[in-house]
Amino acid sequence: MRPDEAFPFFGIEIRTPRLSLRLGGDEDNLALARVAASGIYPAGRIPFVSTWAEEDPDVLPRNLLQHRWGNLSGQRPGDWNLHFTVFHEGGPVGVQSLWAKDFGVRRTVNSGSWLGRDFQGRGLGTEMRAAVLELGFATLGAELAHSGSFRGNAASEAVSRKLGYEPNGIEVYAVKGERKISQNWLLRREAWERSRREVISVSGVTPACLEFFGLTP
Structure with missing residues (x-):
């Protein structure tokens, strides 16, 4: 049995002119840890609620593996969180996530990346x-x-604006004892259609995948 037969999300691949996005395996995760250890953001300018990227380089690979294993084990029909490994010129360069809760009813997704x-x-x-x-x-x-x-x-704000998002309120977080304000962004379907990039292909979304996504095949 292939991995995508046991867990259908492994068969999904999204391709753009320069990138390939898929879940990837443990070797890819270890390569991602090396990318993260080489730096994601300037010192003192944490862009995330979690400070995982500042962990000791000797510990970061283990923690990244544990995080991704735990994420995969928590998938439920309609409640899913996919951390796609982003490949560029043959190697991993980052992660792009897409997640949802009660997707079959709410038809709402969330994203994050590094x-x-x-x-x-x-x-x-x-x-x-x-x-x-x-x-x-x-x-x-x-x-x-x-x-x-x-x-x-x-950089993140520019991506949101370029893709048609609109400001949608704020949230306040505590990060290492510091007050951080997060700008929320909302993208409506009609705005996405206006900014849509036609050179993106999605493959591997099988009937079994649709069930996991909370949809009727």
Whole structure:
């Protein structure tokens, strides 16, 4: 039995002009840990609620593996959280997530991502988020997409605006004892259709996948 036969999400692949997104295996996860250890953001400018990327490089691979294993084990029909490994020129460069709760009823997705610093500033962040939006809206029939970014994260804000998101309130977090304000973003289906990139393909979404997504095949 192949991995995608036991767990159908392993068969999904999203392709853009420069990127391939899929769940990947443990060797890919270890390569991701090396990318993260080489740096994701400038020192002192944490863009996430979690500070996992600042862990000791000797510990980070183990913790990243445990996190991704735990994430896979928690998938339930309609309640899913896919951390796609983003491949560029044959190697992993970051992660693009897409998740939902009660998707069959709510038709709403959420996204998050990280990209190694060596690969930033090339438009890959926009391309990888556009990839999962194609899965969410075109393949699964989502009506709304949410995202969020700490104020001052100009790169993430630029991606949201470029893809048609609109500001949608704020949330306040405590990160290492510091008050952080997150700008929420909302993308409506009609706005996504206006900014849609036609050169994205999604493959491997089988009837078994649709059941996991909370949809009737």
